[in-house]
Amino acid sequence: MNVLDNFFLIALPYIALAVFLVGSIYRYTYKGFQLSSLSSQFLEGRRLFYGSVPFHWGVLFLFTGHLIALLFPRGVLAWNSQPVRLMILEITAFIFGISMLIGLVNLLIRRYTTPRLKTVTNRMDLVIYILLITQTFVGLWIAYNFRWGSSWFSSLLTPYLYSIFTLQPDTAAVVLLPWTVKLHIILAFTIVGLIPFSRLIHFLVPPINYIWRPYQQVKWYWDRRKVRSPRTPWTLQRPKNN
Amino acid sequence: MDVRSQVSMVFHLDKCIGCHTCSIACKNIWTDRKGAEYMWWNNVETKPGTGYPTKWEDQSIYRGGWQKENGKVTLKGAGKRRGLTNIFYNPNLPVIDDYYEPFTYKYLDLIESPEGDDQPTARPVSLITGEPIDIKMGPNWDDDLSGTPDYARNDPNFKNMSEAEQEVMFQLEKMAFFYLPRICNHCLNPACVASCPSGAIYKRGEDGVVLINQEVCRAWRMCVTACPYKKSYYNWHTGKSEKCILCFPRIEAGLAPACMHSCVGRIRYLGVLLYDASKIEDVVHDDEKNLINRHLDIILDPFDEKVIRAAKMNGVADSTIHAAQNSPVYKYVKEWKLALPLHAEFRTLPMLFYVPPLLPVMATLKQVDNTEQSEKMNPIAKYWDDNWLYDTSTAELWGTLDQVRFPLKYLASMLSAGNEDMIKDKWKKLMAVRIHRRRVTVGDISNEKADEVLKEAGLTAEQAEGVFYLTALAKFEDRFVIPPAHREQAIEMMDFTGDAKGEIGFGIKSKVRRGI
Numbered sequence: 001m002n003v004l005d006n007f008f009l010i011a012l013p014y015i016a017l018a019v020f021l022v023g024s025i026y027r028y029t030y031k032g033f034q035l036s037s038l039s040s041q042f043l044e045g046r047r048l049f050y051g052s053v054p055f056h057w058g059v060l061f062l063f064t065g066h067l068i069a070l071l072f073p074r075g076v077l078a079w080n081s082q083p084v085r086l087m088i089l090e091i092t093a094f095i096f097g098i099s100m101l102i103g104l105v106n107l108l109i110r111r112y113t114t115p116r117l118k119t120v121t122n123r124m125d126l127v128i129y130i131l132l133i134t135q136t137f138v139g140l141w142i143a144y145n146f147r148w149g150s151s152w153f154s155s156l157l158t159p160y161l162y163s164i165f166t167l168q169p170d171t172a173a174v175v176l177l178p179w180t181v182k183l184h185i186i187l188a189f190t191i192v193g194l195i196p197f198s199r200l201i202h203f204l205v206p207p208i209n210y211i212w213r214p215y216q217q218v219k220w221y222w223d224r225r226k227v228r229s230p231r232t233p234w235t236l237q238r239p240k241n242n
Numbered sequence: 243m244d245v246r247s248q249v250s251m252v253f254h255l256d257k258c259i260g261c262h263t264c265s266i267a268c269k270n271i272w273t274d275r276k277g278a279e280y281m282w283w284n285n286v287e288t289k290p291g292t293g294y295p296t297k298w299e300d301q302s303i304y305r306g307g308w309q310k311e312n313g314k315v316t317l318k319g320a321g322k323r324r325g326l327t328n329i330f331y332n333p334n335l336p337v338i339d340d341y342y343e344p345f346t347y348k349y350l351d352l353i354e355s356p357e358g359d360d361q362p363t364a365r366p367v368s369l370i371t372g373e374p375i376d377i378k379m380g381p382n383w384d385d386d387l388s389g390t391p392d393y394a395r396n397d398p399n400f401k402n403m404s405e406a407e408q409e410v411m412f413q414l415e416k417m418a419f420f421y422l423p424r425i426c427n428h429c430l431n432p433a434c435v436a437s438c439p440s441g442a443i444y445k446r447g448e449d450g451v452v453l454i455n456q457e458v459c460r461a462w463r464m465c466v467t468a469c470p471y472k473k474s475y476y477n478w479h480t481g482k483s484e485k486c487i488l489c490f491p492r493i494e495a496g497l498a499p500a501c502m503h504s505c506v507g508r509i510r511y512l513g514v515l516l517y518d519a520s521k522i523e524d525v526v527h528d529d530e531k532n533l534i535n536r537h538l539d540i541i542l543d544p545f546d547e548k549v550i551r552a553a554k555m556n557g558v559a560d561s562t563i564h565a566a567q568n569s570p571v572y573k574y575v576k577e578w579k580l581a582l583p584l585h586a587e588f589r590t591l592p593m594l595f596y597v598p599p600l601l602p603v604m605a606t607l608k609q610v611d612n613t614e615q616s617e618k619m620n621p622i623a624k625y626w627d628d629n630w631l632y633d634t635s636t637a638e639l640w641g642t643l644d645q646v647r648f649p650l651k652y653l654a655s656m657l658s659a660g661n662e663d664m665i666k667d668k669w670k671k672l673m674a675v676r677i678h679r680r681r682v683t684v685g686d687i688s689n690e691k692a693d694e695v696l697k698e699a700g701l702t703a704e705q706a707e708g709v710f711y712l713t714a715l716a717k718f719e720d721r722f723v724i725p726p727a728h729r730e731q732a733i734e735m736m737d738f739t740g741d742a743k744g745e746i747g748f749g750i751k752s753k754v755r756r757g758i
Contacts, residue, residue: 032457038481039461043370045337056330115371120478205460207439210322215436220447
């Protein structure tokens with residue numbers, strides 16, 4: 001048991017994080033062409049709405065929630081100090097979790113019942129669907145059975161994750177948790193490790209820059225004013241290929 | 243004054259014979275790849291007709307282009323707020339069925355079928371699923387009106403026409419139509435560039451070609467929605483958007499783009515225009531009725547000393563200025579004022595201009611009794627069994643302009659944002675050139691009459707000769723005045739496009755492995 005715990009709660013996270021870091025940086029640097037999800041809305045544009053929208057908003061909320069609990073555990077505990085606020089947080093998160101699960105199931109059904117989508121589907125897509133659905137379901141199960149997750153995450157799991165990130169892994173508290181929670185952790189790290197090999201990579205390249213860039217973009221191969229100046233030796237002006 | 247140069251185009255619709263050679267030339271070079279089969283960067287539509295994709299002009303469906311609301315010009319179906327909130331699902335994205343499902347035929351069945359009682363057939367199969375399909379649509383399904391009312395009568399340009407006016411069109415629909423070849427307009431205010439969340443689309447500074455960087459494109463598909471001309475296409479196999487690149491590797495090498503080079507009717511002209519980029523924003527915000535005139539105003543006179551000086555300050559090469567001075571596009575658009583942009587009301591300031599067609603307009607359609615003539619013919623000879631006479635020998639030409647067979651409103655809604663006088667003005671000029679040439683070659687028109695007609699149209703005899711030359715006689719070098727690219731080093735950095743053919747978008751050598 002101890003060996004298994006050590007493997008899944010210490011070795012696996014490090015493997016996953018290492019693969020994630022190296023793989024993502026490699027793919028970002030050398031495989032710009034692959035750095036996106038393959039949208040299938042063009043081939044099937046109606047049922048996608050009922051899958052993509054609930055899933056994405058759900059996962060966006062829940063991911064941010066987990067991130068906040070990781071970064072500001074004291075803040076979350078302070079917020080939860082009043083039962084009303086705790087209830088609001090837990091119920092909202094649970095609703096988003098259900099939304100995510102419904103979205104995922106809709107996406108899975110849509111992908112495997114639309115003949116046109118077969119050609120743009122690969123095995124990794126299925127792996128990701130199964131992992132995400134299981135993970136969401138386990139997450140909802142935990143939220144329902146072991147209340148209140150937002151509080152004990154901040155006091156139990158945040159220290160564990162910190163210990164991982166600071167390279168001093170401490171699993172003393174985590175090994176005592178129910179196996180469903182351990183499964184949630186294991187699946188989470190597995191998904192992280194799969195990011196560079198799957199369509200999940202697209203979450204690393206959200207179009208944030210669009211918010212503040214000007215609408216129109218003009219690119220020049222040369223500095224157009226400098227290139228005409230007699231003082232500029234033109235051989236120094238290497239063309240800048242976007 | 244911020245002078246920039248733009249490689250722009252004029253399509254002379256009177257000369258287009260609708261042969262689709264341009265489309266085939268383009269397809270063979272750029273879009274015969276998986277995922278791109280349905281794309282026609284160049285396509286030819288029959289007007290009136292629904293076009294490709296179906297009813298692309300109807301922005302209440304596709305939400306493309308810009309709109310002016312309370313003095314602010316925003317993207318209709320994309321933009322920062324609409325684009326980012328709809329990023330998980332784009333409600334205005336056309337799907338494959340709005341274009342057509344690409345298909346091929348199982349030709350092998352013809353020779354490999356086992357012996358049997360039936361003749362083997364080559365069934366159509368979808369290029370997406372590989373399964374047999376019933377072909378429902380193609381890229382030019384409305385060609386020559388196709389003999390059915392499904393296409394012509396659903397033309398979005400009819401929406402502002404009264405019932406009676408539409409009826410006139412429908413009576414004529416068997417005879418009066420023209421072709422509209424379309425490529426990317428390489429706009430001055432491109433909606434696709436503005437809508438791209440990842441910033442993959444840009445306008446090239448040196449010649450104004452609008453391009454999509456395939457390495458930066460992240461498949462958000464907003465450009466497909468935003469382009470009101472639907473000239474940005476989503477490649478469902480690679481998950482990247484692609485569009486007409488104005489054959490920039492050819493232009494840089496001094497060659498005309500493939501569609502223009504192969505044009506049988508020689509309707510296409512390509513040349514440089516100098517324009518004042520600092521005024522673009524101002525023009526875009528103007529009222530709809532001023533849009534075209536303001537758009538043409540920012541195109542500068544390449545002979546003006548001030549313009550030349552400002553152009554040089556801005557790094558425009560001497561050879562480019564020289565090309566601008568010889569540009570056939572400048573002559574059509576500014577000197578003779580014969581060409582208009584397509585659907586200026588989308589506010590993208592397209593840099594592809596069209597000379598409105600005169601031919602479907604000027605003839606009259608009369609009902610005549612043909613029985614006497616038919617009886618004289620050999621009974622097995624083919625003869626016209628309808629009783630319509632298509633008469634082009636109209637005696638008084640100006641008179642017909644007000645009562646043309648082809649409602650002015652229709653062309654006005656396409657080419658002049660609803661301004662009928664603008665179309666009439668072009669038609670007068672086109673007719674004046676014909677009358678002038680008839681005086682020269684046939685001589686049955688008096689000098690007074692021809693001069694009067696020219697004066698009324700606002701052309702001099704020399705200008706009319708110029709229009710005639712460039713329309714009817716122009717050689718290759720007259721039609722395509724391509725400035726040297728001065729990018730000798732840059733082009734060396736491009737990968738050889740032939741290497742990547744059949745794999746992914748042009749210019750990238752790596753083998754296609756889609757975004758998994």
